[in-house]
Amino acid sequence: MLKLKERHGSPYWYLRGTVRGISVDESTGIAIASKKQAEEFKARRENELLEESIHGKRATVTFSQAALSYIEQGGKQADAYRLADVIKHFGTTKLAKIGAPEIHAGAVAVFPTMQPASRRTHFYIPVSAILTHAQKMGWCDEIKFEWPAPSDGVVRWLTKEEAHRLIDEGKHIQALLTFLFYTGARISEAMDLQMQDLDLDRAHVQFIDTKNGTSRGVPLHTLVVEAMRRYFAVYRHNGGDVFRREDGQEYGHEAKASDRIKTVFKKACKRAGITNFRIHDTRHTWATWHYQKNRDLGALQKLGGWKTLEMVLRYAHTNVEELGDTIARL
Known part of the structure; x- marks a missing residue:
């Protein structure tokens, strides 16, 4: 079974040992001063490993574990805004218990005042990235859920x-x-x-x-x-x-x-x-000015660092003055 160990230089308890052939040498993240809390963590971890040995890792991997693996492997969303709050919300919830209802509820709980488009950026995208990583690791099946609709592309700019x-x-x-x-x-x-x-x-x-x-x-x-x-x-x-x-x-x-x-x-x-x-909106203003003067979406995309041409089309849609003569000919 597992034992709590102090590792030289670390402020946290470590777990070491074997449960049904599964070797463990990992930090609990619990301070040395909190041994009772560490003992409770050890008991939970032993139960998880026992369950894993019987049912496989798919039944036991938590969101936090998947997120940590994603971050350690350099996932693109590793530096996402308030990712720590997203991870904290799901915590030790097993991936098998996370579905669309839990994800939608989490988006509101973590970002209660955000508009849907912002929640899409700051919650749904990083959560989707972590779950996709977990699926590739074989820790869960694909979890399907609908994201909030993207921004309607309304551009606010100044003269x-x-x-x-x-x-x-x-x-x-x-x-x-x-x-x-x-x-x-x-x-x-x-x-x-x-x-x-x-x-x-x-x-x-x-x-x-x-x-x-x-x-x-x-x-x-x-x-x-x-x-x-x-x-x-x-x-x-x-x-x-x-x-x-x-x-x-x-x-x-x-x-x-x-x-x-x-x-x-x-x-x-x-x-x-x-x-x-x-x-x-200063960025929208610059892009609008650039398109008005140059009518070159390719140059605008390159200078602004947008990934796709579709992302800069909004500025062409905003600037239609050059089409005025086509209306006059109706």
């Missing part, structure tokens, strides 16, 4: 006059807003941008390991170069994060990228008289 009015009211994030409006960067790409990846002399920026798991380079508009030179004249730093707090210190990466500047951005929008506009 040049509106955008520059917002930039002017941005205070210490003026350079950041200029950068977002004229590069099409995701807010996470901008907030995590490092000094070594920005080259003002070459008028070029590179985004490393982006949301899509790839890197890309983007030429810098002259307005961005000028704004960044003014910014660095005030906030001088030789390395680390490019965009920082008003006091020149780094924001830190604990909070979601958009949350780090949420307050100052909302105040800037209010001062500029801009309503119903999110920080993510």
Whole structure:
């Protein structure tokens, strides 16, 4: 059977031993000071292994175990927003007991105030990735469930006059807003941008390991170069994060990228008289401007880092002024 062991240097109890031929040498994740809790964990684990020896691993693998395996093997959703909360929700629930009702209930429980499209991104996609991994490992059958419908693709964007009015009211994030409006960067790409990846002399920026798991380079508009030179004249730093707090210190990466500047951005929008506009909409604005001037969806897709051409078609659908003469001929 299993025994609790202390491993040198580890703050947790370890389980070692054999149950019906199944060898175990694993951390309990329970602190040394909590031996009673560790004893209870040991008893549960012995029962699980006994069940596994009789019915096979399919009957015993939990969501947490599947998630850990997925993360250790470098799954694309390993860094998903609040993935720890998703894993905590299902916890030691066996995969065999997770179906569509449990998944839908979990999405609401973990993200109660999110819109369906956001739940799709932050809950259904990572859960599906973990369950697909578990299926490939032979730990469960395919679990079928319907995802919330994707976003309807409505694009909120600003005119040049509106955008520059917002930039002017941005205070210490003026350079950041200029950068977002004229590069099409995701807010996470901008907030995590490092000094070594920005080259003002070459008028070029590179985004490393982006949301899509790839890197890309983007030429810098002259307005961005000028704004960044003014910014660095005030906030001088030789390395680390490019965009920082008003006091020149780094924001830190604990909070979601958009949350780090949420307050100052909302105040800037209010001062500029801009309503119903999110920080993510700066990317929509840049894409809309680019398509209006170039009518080149392929270039837009490459510069913006979208995976498929279908993802940029919304900007063609938004910009139909060039078709006005076809209506006039009716």
